[in-house]
Amino acid sequence: MIKSLYIRIVLMFLAAVIVSLIAAAVLTGYMYEKALDEKVQDSMVTLGQGLINVYERAGVENRALLMDDVKELLHGMSLRVFTDEGEVETYGTQNRSSVPIDREKIRQALNGETVRGKSVEGVFVGLGFRDGDRKYALFVEPADEFKDDNTVGNIILTMLGIVLAAGSLFFVIEATFLVRPLRKMTEATRRMAKGDFDSDLKVKRKDELGVLVQSFDDMRRQLKQMEQIRQDFVSNVSHEIQSPLTSIGGFAKALKNDRLVKNDRDRYVDIILSETERLSRLSDNLLRLASLDSDHHPFQPETYRLDEQIRQAVVSCEPQWSAKLIAVDLDLPTVKLTADRDQLGQVWINLLGNSIKFTPEGGEISIRIRQDVRLVSVTFADTGIGISPDDQKYIFQRFYKADRSRNRNIGGSGLGLAIVQRIILLHNGTIRLHSEVGKGTAITVTLPYDCRAKIL
Incomplete structure (x- = not known):
């Protein structure tokens, strides 16, 4: 079993190329063999007609002498002349094995028809001519050396061999480039398994x-x-x-x-x-x-008053914001929401706790609810120390603490906003942050009225 993808690709390509070349050779030979035979027969017909014209001008009875004079010009061709009396005369290059010609074709040629034929030994043509009342049939066929000459086949095989060699070399190179990324991935996988x-x-x-x-x-x-x-x-x-x-x-x-x-x-x-x-x-x-x-965190939605829940959160945190003399401004119209009451309660406690923690004494916190046809938004805004633009990108990451030098004495683990964001996402909502250093921070939570539905 070959395990290397590179070797398998190369072998598969070579097999496909060899099969394709063999099929192409067979198909090409079949397609062009008939055309080549017809072209050879046309040449033999032209030669035969020329000889017949010469016979008629010089006299048919002098055909033996005539053929001796032009036999050099007939190199590569074998001629047989059949008479209506059954006699056979042979001229030109002598063949070891002449093409067999049946009597029917001889008869057709004697009657003046142009006969074309092919057998295992080769192709031939037959033409008829007259001398007075006598009929003759001239049959032309290639000599043995031309029958054995397979120049076209050799050319085809040579070309196919060149194509196979060049194509194989090209594909070996291409397969190298093809497999190289896979080898890189394999090496990267091994390094990743080791922690790199x-x-x-x-x-x-x-x-x-x-x-x-x-x-x-x-x-x-x-x-x-x-x-x-x-x-x-x-x-x-x-x-x-x-x-x-x-x-x-x-x-x-x-x-x-x-x-x-x-x-x-x-x-x-x-x-x-x-x-x-x-x-x-x-x-x-x-x-x-x-x-x-x-994936198994409990989610228990129920319909309840969102404004009342936020008021309860403000009351529960009163010791903290009243101790710092922070004014809390509420704008909470009546809103009914379908959500997990306990989870959202944790959200409001965390957001309010952050606002109290980072708002100096005598500051202000405002909490507002806004509604439209599909969504409800809750905004917690304070007049605290604010968050720098660089820190705002990471404020929802776990354990991230903005400007540790200023708030290291305030306390906290950096998990509160990460918990808030996760709960809001579970409720198919969104959370946005807007803050300016020294001016305060506003966090807006947007939720669908039924938190089981996604915000479009």
């Missing part, structure tokens, strides 16, 4: 193989991106876990000091509890994201 996704396949072909290679290269880039995301995810999770664990471990060791005063001991315990809660929130968010990413 940097094999850039540069192929300029536009055919099906080029499309295949381009698709493979697109897959390679996506896998590379996914691998980078996986590595970043592991790195971020490790970092987010390591920081509170370090604090917990450090302050737990400090608590073992017997000379520690009560106030310091209580403060260290509060820090340990705070870091423990931070780890718990991180764990909850990771589990929630994993569940949202799975």
